[in-house]
């Protein structure tokens with residue numbers, strides 16, 4: 287049974303989602319009590335996924351900062367829960383004080399065992415709606431070109447390549463990598479991406 291979270295009401299959260307493989311997932315807004323669950327999720331990810339994390343969410347302080355950004359309103363996060371465990375999330379990051387505030391940064395992460403069944407698409411669609419409500423006009427997704435699966439998935443979600451920046455980021459192993467920025471306009475977007 288999904289827990290009740292402050293602020294979960296207006297957008298209709300929590301939502302029940304049945305995946306094509308028959309698994310019933312609950313989709314809801316993140317809450318401060320999810321710190322342990324997010325850490326467990328992050329620490330269960332394969333090395334290759336961790337290599338490319340924008341921030342190291344296996345670290346408690348980083349997750350705390352994330353949750354405090356949610357509280358401040360700079361970040362919105364939707365989590366997918368299965369059997370009491372977090373199996374995916376999507377976030378949009380905005381900073382209202384910056385001149386880039388019309389662009390929101392989307393992050394989506396799904397547990398390997400749940401990939402390829404529409405969960406990533408669903409989580410992205412939820413965060414698109416929240417981004418639109420917050421005045422975001424463009425969603426940007428950041429990855430390295432090495433993340434071929436993510437690149438293919440974001441292509442399918444309607445994202446286009448915006449920029450490729452050479453040696454722009456350092457991976458978790460300390461190696462420089464190119465940064466691929468993909469974007470998706472939200473203005474005039476209706477059901478192009480649907481949950």
Ligand SMILES: CC(C)(COP(=O)(O)OP(=O)(O)OC[C@H]1O[C@@H](n2cnc3c(N)ncnc32)[C@H](O)[C@@H]1OP(=O)(O)O)[C@@H](O)C(=O)NCCC(=O)NCCS
Pocket residue numbers: 335392393394395396397400401402403404405406407408427428429433434435436438439440442443
């Ligand atoms: C990217 C990610 C979130 C996709 O999640 P998912 O649950 O597998 O995605 P879905 O099943 O909803 O698939 C969405 C679309 O992408 C396609 N897709 C997903 N993974 C793909 C892959 N590896 N190769 C090609 N296409 C892929 C699906 O076919 C689907 O398209 P369709 O609906 O037109 O058939 C997941 O692979 C992931 O967590 N990757 C690691 C984290 C990451 O790199 N995130 C991106 C940076 S923010």
